[in-house]
Amino acid sequence: QSALTQEASVSGTVGQKVTLSCTGNSNNIGSYAVGWYQQISHGAPKTVMFGNSLPSGIPDRFSGSKSGTTASLTISGLQPEDEADYYCSTWDYSLSAWVFGGGTKLTVL
Amino acid sequence: QVQLVESGGGVVQPGGSLRLSCAASGFTFSSYGMHWVRQAPGKGLEWVAFIRYDGSNKYYADSVKGRFTISRDNSKNTLYLQMNSLRAEDTAVYYCAKGPAPGWDYYFDYWGQGTLVTVSS
DSSP, rough: OOOOOOOSSSEEEEOOOOOEEOOOOOTTTTTOOOOEEEEEEOOOOEEEEEOOOOOOOOOTTEEEEEEEEEEEEESOOOOOOGEEEEEEEEEEETTTTTEEEEOOOEEOO | OEEEEOOOOEEETTTOOEEEEEESSSOOOOOOOEEEEEEEESSSSEEEEEETTSSSEEEEEEEEEEEEEEEETTTEEEEEEEEEEEEEGGGGEEEEHHHHESSSOOOOEOOOEEEEEEEOO
């Protein structure tokens, strides 16, 4: 059982806006920003968002936000190459550990 | 550009040991905290261990505490993970990941390609 909860799967069509969510508690998301990681076909993860900041080279159709103990990753203008597994993660001070969500499989129809 | 290249994976019997390495380049290795993260077959990502830029502070997941040791050699730009008393549930791809700061921070900014560890008799 993961410390952070994500949808198992989300789908959308090309050009659509989709939002992936990541829910934790006051010990993790409620206290710290969240990183988001894209993994295509079980390859190496790639950082696509930290907090609400975009790493260099990541398209600006990706955006991040947080409200209370839930963080969100929004992809506006979905592209076929966005099809991947997405994981959220942050620090949990009660566990003294970095924690991950179980991952969301994003399918582009 | 930042490159992280893991090595040392392979097949090992339960109870055995293995040492993973991560060769870093493209940044000042001695200035950043580093992590190991693993992924069991068909499963999600699991954080394993963290070491500060100077090796002065380390954190471990409960699942590996007392069995795994993270270390670094800043003169060789290399991160290590010594894995002892290996169990079947340690079977995974192990990724080296860079932190964005010398010490603690909440996310990982670069990842290696991973090395596969299989624990099986």
